Amino acid sequence: MKEMIDRRIKKTRLALKNAYIDLLEKFTDDQITVVMITQYADVNRATFYDHFSNKSDLLEEILCDVRDGLKEEILTPFKEKNTIKIKTLTPTTVRIFEYIDKHKKAFHALYVSYPVFKHQMEELFFEIFSKDIRMELQSEVGEVNYEMFLHYQTSATIGLIFFWIKNHFHSAAYMMDQLTILSNTKVINLISVPHSPKSV
Known part of the structure; x- marks a missing residue:
C-alpha cells in the first residue's frame, strides 16, 4: 500500500x-x-x-531537479575511474548533452523565463569543477591561475550550452563533438579582416 x-x-x-x-x-x-x-x-x-505551498515552491523543486540531475550525470563517470582524458569525446560531455536533450523542454522554459537560471548553471559548474572534479592543466606560455581558468572555461561551456538551448538546431551528438573540438582548439594568430570601402 x-x-x-x-x-x-x-x-x-x-x-x-x-x-x-x-x-x-x-x-x-x-x-x-x-x-x-x-x-x-x-x-x-x-x-x-x-x-x-505556492508556485515559487514548485519552481524551486523543478530547478533543484534540473541542477541535481545534471550534477549526477557529470559525476557518474568518475565512479568508475579517477581520470578522464579530454582529447577524445568524454563520457562527461556525452552525459551533459544527453541529459539536456532529454529534458530540453524544461531547460528551454527555464532559460526563456528565468534569466537567473544561466547564472545558477554557471555556479553549478564552478562548484563541481572546484570541489568534486579538478582539471589537470598545462600551458606552454606560463603558469595558469586555476580559478581564472575555471571561470573562463565555465563561461565558455555554459555559453555554448545555452546557445544550443536557445537555437536547438543541432543534434546532441553534434554538440558533443563540437565541445570536444573547441576544448582542444588553440588560437594560432589574429588576422585583420579587410572591409569593403564605404561608398561615398
Whole structure:
C-alpha cells in the first residue's frame, strides 16, 4: 500500500511540474496561476497545496531537479575511474548533452523565463569543477591561475550550452563533438579582416 501511495505522490508531483513547464512555453510566469497549473495537470487546487505551498515552491523543486540531475550525470563517470582524458569525446560531455536533450523542454522554459537560471548553471559548474572534479592543466606560455581558468572555461561551456538551448538546431551528438573540438582548439594568430570601402 505504501509503495502505491508513493507512486501516486510522485506521479502527481511530476504532473504538476510538467504542467508548469508546458505553460512556461506559452505564457510568461506572471500570467501563470496555480489554477492554470492544476487545470493543465488535471488535479484540483487542494491537491496542489498538498504538495507545494505556492508556485515559487514548485519552481524551486523543478530547478533543484534540473541542477541535481545534471550534477549526477557529470559525476557518474568518475565512479568508475579517477581520470578522464579530454582529447577524445568524454563520457562527461556525452552525459551533459544527453541529459539536456532529454529534458530540453524544461531547460528551454527555464532559460526563456528565468534569466537567473544561466547564472545558477554557471555556479553549478564552478562548484563541481572546484570541489568534486579538478582539471589537470598545462600551458606552454606560463603558469595558469586555476580559478581564472575555471571561470573562463565555465563561461565558455555554459555559453555554448545555452546557445544550443536557445537555437536547438543541432543534434546532441553534434554538440558533443563540437565541445570536444573547441576544448582542444588553440588560437594560432589574429588576422585583420579587410572591409569593403564605404561608398561615398
